[in-house]
Amino acid sequence: MDVSPMDIAQTDTSPEHRPPHVLVLGGTTEARLLAGALHGRLRVTSSLAGRVARPVPLPGEVRIGGFGGAEGLERWLREHRVDALIDATHPFAGTISFNAARAATAAHVPLLALRRPSWVPVPGDDWHRAGSPAEAAGALRGLGRRVFLTTGRMGLAAFARPDLDDHWFLVRSVDAPDPGTPTPARMETLLDRGPFTLEGERELLRRHRLDVLVTKDSGGAATAPKLAAAREAGLPVVVISRPPVPDGVPVVTTPDEAARWLAQLSGGELSG
Known part of the structure; x- marks a missing residue:
């Protein structure tokens, strides 16, 4: 990662202040790398759908299972005081991405989609x-x-x-x-x-x-x-082909770019 977690949010972690809480909808390599980069400075919760019997261990907090649709996710964002939401799910996990967009809008939580680049054909491919x-x-x-x-x-x-x-x-x-x-x-x-x-x-x-x-x-x-x-x-x-990302949701392709997005939020919405 090019962006140090220390650069993402210069947050006072004394008892009077809480570190910003980032929810990462994960299950991908990119989600794991991002959680590892953020862990230790921000409060990071990785959410897994639970479809894989033996998921790869993740740093930070981990929750497994669905939220109960967009309304359930909105409620979770509010109850757990989430400051930023990153949708780093598999490119084909379409339902959760649209639920995330609706929930983030309703809860007034900034949302970013982290999607690895698509494959492209090269000469010789059929x-x-x-x-x-x-x-x-x-x-x-x-x-x-x-x-x-x-x-x-x-x-x-x-x-x-x-x-x-x-x-x-x-x-x-x-x-x-x-x-x-x-x-x-x-x-x-x-x-x-x-x-x-x-x-x-x-x-x-x-x-x-x-x-x-x-x-x-x-x-x-x-x-x-x-x-x-x-x-x-x-x-x-x-x-x-992949399903589309919901309209209006910004998209980045690497964990570095997602970390920089969070760093920009640290001076505004993501202030802790």
Whole structure:
């Protein structure tokens, strides 16, 4: 981090004064890095949805679970005297982002979205854009029949359709699909967590004879090697586009930029 936590808020931490309270809606690498940079000078609470069974340890305070919609989040912001809210959730966690925008507006709390940059195709890529998991599933016919599906366990139902019963799926996710979740008729589940290596991804494609990759545009380096491996092998890649950030919410792409945003607030709204 380029910005020291000491620069973010020169706050009196004596009993008469409280340090500014920042709520980070997290679960991403960027959220963890930001919490680590702020911890020790500001009061940092990281909020996790609870969808991953064994989350990576985080510095500062941690809460797990939902808020109960925008109204519940607004109430939490007020009750816990939150001075700034940073939405550093996964780019595809769309519902919480819109709830955060409504709650921050209602509670008069400054809000920032921290989103890692999108992936962009390079020469040699054969990308096919899709607006949703359902659209990605519809695009598979004609592209390949042995599918490397890396969209996570939450969107598997979109690929459980009769016209794909003759396809085989290698499904990679951090946790196993929930019991009762509709899944593709023919699949194998690979439980793993990034970062992944190019050599490892090459081996997966070779060993399972995969001929098409489906991924969300998550961005970041941890899972990008699969794109390079697919490019080398000449495989088509179905890329699911991100949902939009709510209108009016400022967006930065790095924890450094988020820290600088907080530093600017320290002389105004974020005064402790």
